[in-house]
Amino acid sequence: MSGWRALGAVAGPAWAGMTIVTTTRAGGVSLAPYDSLNLGTHVGDDALAVATNRARLRALLPAEPCWLEQVHGTTVHDADGASGAKGGALPIADGAFTTTPGRVLAIMTADCLPVVIADGEARVLAMAHAGWRGLAGGVLQAAVARVRGQGGAALRAWVGPAIGPRAFEVGPDVPEAFAGSGLSTAFIPHPEHAGKWLGDLPAIAGAMLRRAGVGTVVQSGLCTLEDARFYSYRRDGRTGRFATLAWLHEPA
Structure with missing residues (x-):
């Protein structure tokens, strides 16, 4: 794990049969405001720096990650199928699933939730990118359905680093997006800013996952x-992206 320590990586749950890890800002070559391990190619960083950062990450992985073009939607890409988009374009999706050991799924974030979902025997794996729009639209339910569709049972999930309930300040349109869901307790009036709310996206994700049978x-x-170890769009505006990655192991 020395290579991961050099990148300041955060480990997910130590579930048998799989690995989950989240990168941080540490260990790369990008200059401010992207310093230093920015993995996003779409944020204005120097392309060579991003390529170098991705190469450092790739050296620690069993395969090239299945990168996505994330659009705050609900599509979950089949990472075991054909690449789909022509001309080398990335799959346009906010989730992916696989049953292939060593196939690395990846979600990039800078405040949104990276969510890992797997069955109890580590035979099926899915990941989702969930901001408030994706949560309201049902991206987690779509990812769970993909795992179940591959025969997954006894499901478990990890909600990775994301903006927390003390920091996610929103207008009334966000609570309204969850009207009728029974999750109104995840939003409270901001104690200092009239007309604003504080929302607990991890709690919403947890409730939705449990309702879906996880x-x-x-x-x-x-x-x-x-946490300054991570990129945060809300905090910094112009910033990079970190990645949460997961893959299944070969059966023992």
């Missing part, structure tokens, strides 16, 4: 805005 939900408890 028996074990583990929260990282890490807030990207409050």
Whole structure:
């Protein structure tokens, strides 16, 4: 794990049969405001720096990650199927699933939730990118359905580093997007800013996962805005992206 320590990586749950890891800002070559391990190609960083950062990450992985063009939607890409988009374009999706050991799924974030979902025997793996729009649209339910569609049972999930309940300040349109869901307790009036709300996206994700039949939900408890190890769009505006990655192991 020395290579991962050099990148300041955060480990997910130590579930048998799979690996989950989240990168941080550390260990790369990008200059401010992207310093230093920015993995996003779409944020204005120097392309060579991003390529170098991705190469450092790739050296620690069993395969090239299945990168996505994330659009705050609900599409979940089949990472075991054909690449789909022509001309080398990335799949346009906010989730992916696989049953292939060593196939690395990746979600890039800078405040949104990276969510890992797997069955209890580590035979099926899915990941989702969930901002408030994706949560309201049902991206987590779509990812769970993909795992179940591959025969997955006894499901478990990890909600990775994301903006926390003390930092996610929103207008009334966001609570309204969850009207009728029974999740109104995840939003409270901001104690200092009239007309604003504080929302708990990890709690919403956890509730949605449990409703979808996920028996074990583990929260990282890490807030990207409050924890300077991570990129945060809300905190910094112009910034990079970190990645949460997961892959299945070969059966013993």
